Amino acid sequence: MTNKTRVAVLVSGFGSNLQAFIDGAQNSSLPIDIVGVISNVEGAFSLDRARNAGIPNQCIPHGQFPDREIFDQALLTQLDKWQPELVVLAGFMRILSSNFVDRFKNRLINIHPSLLPDYTGLNTHQRVIDAGEQWHGSSVHFVIPELDAGPVIVQGKLQVHNDDTAETLQQRIHIIEHQIYPLAIQWFAEDRLNVTKKGDVLLNNLKNTDQLITFNI
Numbered sequence: 001m002t003n004k005t006r007v008a009v010l011v012s013g014f015g016s017n018l019q020a021f022i023d024g025a026q027n028s029s030l031p032i033d034i035v036g037v038i039s040n041v042e043g044a045f046s047l048d049r050a051r052n053a054g055i056p057n058q059c060i061p062h063g064q065f066p067d068r069e070i071f072d073q074a075l076l077t078q079l080d081k082w083q084p085e086l087v088v089l090a091g092f093m094r095i096l097s098s099n100f101v102d103r104f105k106n107r108l109i110n111i112h113p114s115l116l117p118d119y120t121g122l123n124t125h126q127r128v129i130d131a132g133e134q135w136h137g138s139s140v141h142f143v144i145p146e147l148d149a150g151p152v153i154v155q156g157k158l159q160v161h162n163d164d165t166a167e168t169l170q171q172r173i174h175i176i177e178h179q180i181y182p183l184a185i186q187w188f189a190e191d192r193l194n195v196t197k198k199g200d201v202l203l204n205n206l207k208n209t210d211q212l213i214t215f216n217i
């Protein structure tokens with residue numbers, strides 16, 4: 001029997017990506033144990049999802065800490081109790097200090113709703129529409145101290161429709177995310193991800209798998 005990868009998930013909100021991981025772990029399509037969920041927002045629905053699945057969960061409200069470093073230290077203290085091999089940011093709306101990021105070098109991943117390196121930062125769906133882009137998507141990447149800039153693991157893309165709004169784009173991007181984020185976690189769990197010195201992510205033993213997937217949705 002292979003050991004399951006210990007995964008901790010950091011969230012702030014609705015948690016539909018977290019739910020995709022929970023479902024994958026429960027139906028054994030993802031070889032992971034979700035060892036804990038932390039939310040920085042009290043009452044976040046993500047915490048209900050964790051609770052309903054019987055996953056240890058903790059709310060650590062950032063507002064109760066005098067600065068980012070001390071908040072991040074509280075996160076680290078909780079994570080140390082769970083000993084995750086991989087930390088997954090899933091709609092976690094806080095910038096992490098380089099101290100935190102360095103602790104989990106190449107073991108900390110995020111999903112950003114754009115085709116990185118384009119459209120870092122917030123409000124990506126509206127900005128993509130305003131710029132008249134033909135394509136939009138989402139990217140799973142390793143986290144480095146610079147925001148939305150780490151090595152990309154996998155991207156999913158879709159065509160922007162003439163009548164798309166930020167809301168319709170967000171809905172279709174979520175469909176993509178619920179497939180590419182579990183896929184990236186699976187690759188990590190199977191030890192298939194290698195980060196080169198140049199900062200590219202290479203896949204071991206996955207010759208036919210594309211790291212840029214086009215969705216017809």
Ligand code: GRF
Pocket residue numbers: 013014015016017018090091092111112113138174177
């Ligand atoms: C996702 O769209 C992700 O790209 C962004 O935050 C959103 C989180 O959604 N970082 P959910 O909380 O997983 O539903």
